[in-house]
Amino acid sequence: MKGAELKHGDLEGLLKGLLEKGVVDCLILPHRTGKSVSYMLVKDADKIESSASALFAPSFSVNAANLVKGWTIKEKVGIVAKSCEIRAAVELIKLKQLDNESVLLITTDCSGAYTNQVYTEHYAEIGDLVDSAKIKELEGKGITIRESCSICENRLADVGDIIIARGAGDDLVVAGLTEKGEGALTALELSLEDKDLERAAEKEKIAAEAKAKLASLPELNSLDALEEFLQDCIVCKNCRDMCPVCYCKECFFDQPLGDPIGGDLLNLAELRGAIGLPTGQLFYHLTRVYHVSTTCVGCGACEDACPKDIPLTRFYPVITQKVQEIFKYEPGKDVDEPLPFTAYEEEELEECLR
Amino acid sequence: MGEEAKEEFEPKIVGFTCNWCTYAAADLAGTSRKKYPPNSRIIRLMCSARLDPMFVLKALLNGADGVFFSGCHPGECHYIKGNFYARRRIAAIRTILKQFGLDDRFKSYWISASEGEKFANTMKSLTEEVRELGPNPMRGKII
Numbered sequence: 001m002k003g004a005e006l007k008h009g010d011l012e013g014l015l016k017g018l019l020e021k022g023v024v025d026c027l028i029l030p031h032r033t034g035k036s037v038s039y040m041l042v043k044d045a046d047k048i049e050s051s052a053s054a055l056f057a058p059s060f061s062v063n064a065a066n067l068v069k070g071w072t073i074k075e076k077v078g079i080v081a082k083s084c085e086i087r088a089a090v091e092l093i094k095l096k097q098l099d100n101e102s103v104l105l106i107t108t109d110c111s112g113a114y115t116n117q118v119y120t121e122h123y124a125e126i127g128d129l130v131d132s133a134k135i136k137e138l139e140g141k142g143i144t145i146r147e148s149c150s151i152c153e154n155r156l157a158d159v160g161d162i163i164i165a166r167g168a169g170d171d172l173v174v175a176g177l178t179e180k181g182e183g184a185l186t187a188l189e190l191s192l193e194d195k196d197l198e199r200a201a202e203k204e205k206i207a208a209e210a211k212a213k214l215a216s217l218p219e220l221n222s223l224d225a226l227e228e229f230l231q232d233c234i235v236c237k238n239c240r241d242m243c244p245v246c247y248c249k250e251c252f253f254d255q256p257l258g259d260p261i262g263g264d265l266l267n268l269a270e271l272r273g274a275i276g277l278p279t280g281q282l283f284y285h286l287t288r289v290y291h292v293s294t295t296c297v298g299c300g301a302c303e304d305a306c307p308k309d310i311p312l313t314r315f316y317p318v319i320t321q322k323v324q325e326i327f328k329y330e331p332g333k334d335v336d337e338p339l340p341f342t343a344y345e346e347e348e349l350e351e352c353l354r
Numbered sequence: 355m356g357e358e359a360k361e362e363f364e365p366k367i368v369g370f371t372c373n374w375c376t377y378a379a380a381d382l383a384g385t386s387r388k389k390y391p392p393n394s395r396i397i398r399l400m401c402s403a404r405l406d407p408m409f410v411l412k413a414l415l416n417g418a419d420g421v422f423f424s425g426c427h428p429g430e431c432h433y434i435k436g437n438f439y440a441r442r443r444i445a446a447i448r449t450i451l452k453q454f455g456l457d458d459r460f461k462s463y464w465i466s467a468s469e470g471e472k473f474a475n476t477m478k479s480l481t482e483e484v485r486e487l488g489p490n491p492m493r494g495k496i497i
Contacts, residue, residue, distance in 0.1 A: 223454045223491070252408070271416065274496045282497055283415050286450065287408050293446050319453055323446045341446075344438035346429065349445045353462045 002182055003175025003195035008052035011164075014174065015080070017188045019045040024078035024104050024184075028064060030054040035123035036116060039064060053128040055080060055108050056166065058135075059119035060146060063301045065089040065244035069097050076102050082110040084152065084299035086160040087332020088244035091295045094339050097247045104184055105160030111135060112149040115304055148300025148313040151214040153207040156199055159332055165197050173197060217314055226282065229315065232308045233281040239302035239312055240288060245295040245331075253284055289319050294340045295331050296320035365419035365484040367394040370409060372402045374432035375466045376424035382470030383477075390477035393484075394422070402426065403436035407447035410460055414451075417493035420484035424463040424476075437464075458487055 006014065018024050019042065031040035032054040038061050042048060064081035065088035071077065079089060086107040092098040111130050113119075119126060122143050130138070135145055144150070157163035161181030165173045175195050176182030185192060220226050237253060240246045252258040260268060260279070269275050298317030306312055324331065326349070327340035371377045377398045383390060399405060402425030413421045423444065431437045444462050451457040461480055465473050 221453060221455070223456060226454055227495075227497070272496075273494075276496050279497065283411060286411050286415075290407050290411070290447055290450055293450065319450055322453065323449045326445055326449055327442070341439065341442055344435065344442055346438070349441055353441065353444065353464070 001175045001177055001195055001197060002185075002192040003173050003197070004185065004190040004192055006172045006174055008170035008172060011051040011055060011172070012048060014188065014190075015048050015051055016045040018078055018104070018184065019043075019048075021187050023076075023187050025075035027078040027080065028067060029078075029080040030057060030059075032057065036120045037061070038116070039067060052170070055164070056110075056129050057119070058111060058113045058126065058130045058145070059116045060113040060149070060300070060304065061116040062242065063088055063244040063299045065092055065098075066242060066301065068092075068103070069244060069247055071102075072097075072099050073102060076104060078104040078106060080106045080108060080164075082113070083107050083154050083157055083159060084110075084148075084297050084332075085244070086157075087154070087297040088299060090159060090332040090335055091245050091297065091339075092247065093335055094337075095245070095247055095295070100335055104162070104180065106162045106164065106181075107157035107160040108164045109157050109166040110149075110155045112145040112152070112155060114143070114145055118143065146300050146304070146313075147217070147311060148298055148303060148317060151210050151217070151313065151317065152298060153203075153210045155206055156203055158197070163197065165199075214318070217318075220315060220318070223282075226285075226315075230281045230285055230310065232310060233285070234308060235278045235281055235284055236307060237284070238305040238307060239316075242301045242305035243292065243296075244299065244301065245292050245297065246288065248291075252287070253280075258284075285315065289316055292316065293320045293323035294327060294329055296324075297331050363485060363489060365393050365481060365487075365489075366417075367420040367422065367480065367484055368413040368418045369394045369396045369422045369424065370399055370405050371396055371423075371465075372425040372432075372437075373398050373400050375426040375430070376463070376473065378467035379465045379469050379473040382467065383474040386470050388471060388474035390474040391481040393481045394477055401433050401436040402431065402440035403433070405440055405443065407443050410447055410451075414456055414459060414490065415492055415497065417490050418459075419487070419490045420459050420461065420480065422461040422463065422480055424465045424473075427464040427466055430466060459484065459490065 019027060027042045028039055030037050037054050037057040037059040064079055064085040069092055086105045089098060089105055093100045111132055112135055125138060125143060157165055161178045163175050163177060173195055175197055176185050220229055256264060296316055300313050302316055303312040329340050405423055410421050425437045425440055428437055448457050451460055463476055
């Protein structure tokens with residue numbers, strides 16, 4: 001891949017350039033208000049300031065891909081976000097909820113993130129930037145990253161059109177992964193040279209730590225365990241609404257069959273003798289986990305969204321990973337790779353039938 | 355469960371079959387007077403690909419002791435590739451069911467329209483397998 005070396009201070013100019021040179025029509029990027037970081041949609045380049053402190057802030061509020069879900073517009077939108085968010089955007093492109101021609105996906109390196117509440121509350125200790133050593137140090141003080149981040153193997157930027165990789169100190173490498181990305185960097189008049197950003201050793205280390213963390217989490221391996229896990233669920237469906245890859249315009253669970261009321265509930269109660277209220281936690285979550293089984297990027301937005309603090313990371317990414325394994329599919333990696341449910345091989349998977 | 359109780363237990367099985375093959379095979383089994391247990395309730399689909407894995411979940415969560423799916427052999431779909439898509443979906447839902455120990459209650463087969471005998475034999479073995487498993491624990495639960 002081709003890229004250029006920059007410093008943290010150059011980021012502001014780089015992003016402004018994207019707007020000023022007309023590479024994109026607008027930009028969605030993290031924006032800092034005091035101790036908090038959220039997203040903003042920018043048209044006017046002058047509104048971009050002190051980018052590095054917001055871009056690499058270890059804070060997760062919403063999945064940026066969820067913000068652009070269903071945006072099938074002609075204007076070109078640049079999205080600067082973490083790997084899980086860009087992966088979700090790639091899945092949305094495949095699901096035809098986003099137009100590949102009208103987005104420029106820019107992925108930043110992530111070392112793991114705190115929920116935005118934790119980040120704001122402990123800003124004094126966490127600061128603008130963290131690395132793995134700092135995360136460990138903070139863990140000792142009881143300030144922990146999101147569980148989904150702790151089991152994430154894809155923290156380093158390696159998807160999208162452009163990646164912004166962090167080096168030592170305030171060194172950065174900006175590189176284009178696709179023709180579109182390289183074209184954008186060329187338009188910014190950066191002098192591009194060949195860069196090797198594989199970072200295999202670093203990735204292996206992150207993956208090993210993530211796997212060890214995953215193995216230490218309690219496993220949901222029986223229906224009884226799942227029932228207990230979901231017993232506080234109020235079926236508010238906020239996990240669905242905040243999920244970047246749950247995209248149906250008319251969700252089954254908003255329709256009478258999936259969301260029964262009145263007489264329909266009485267019929268169910270007659271069938272079973274008695275039903276719990278609200279009903280259908282198991283049906284809802286098991287159906288949803290099937291629906292996102294190939295596209296879940298494990299961002300943990302579902303867990304953040306749960307008003308009852310159910311640790312949904314132990315359910316969604318864990319189960320979907322097993323489904324992705326049987327199709328040897330990694331969500332968000334490649335725009336041109338077909339979704340498993342839209343493709344087939346003539347001879348495959350016979351072991352799954354019995 | 356003791357031996358006696360097992361004999362009393364008559365499993366309820368929900369089956370989803372493709373109109374072009376297994377549903378016709380069931381017909382053939384009937385017209386050729388093959389005997390098979392009456393425990394299965396068959397729901398006809400117009401193609402294997404109509405099987406939404408949600409059907410399987412709903413049946414199992416509402417207390418069906420067994421669920422089966424049966425379609426045309428791969429490569430013989432009436433709509434050319436419906437069963438290829440179905441196979442992927444089944445593989446996915448089976449992986450999910452397996453995680454929660456429910457996959458034993460979900461069986462899938464390929465039975466063509468000419469395999470009336472295979473259908474009858476499959477129903478026999480399926481009913482026995484589900485009888486061995488005993489009643490679905492979801493039956494009495496308040497969910």
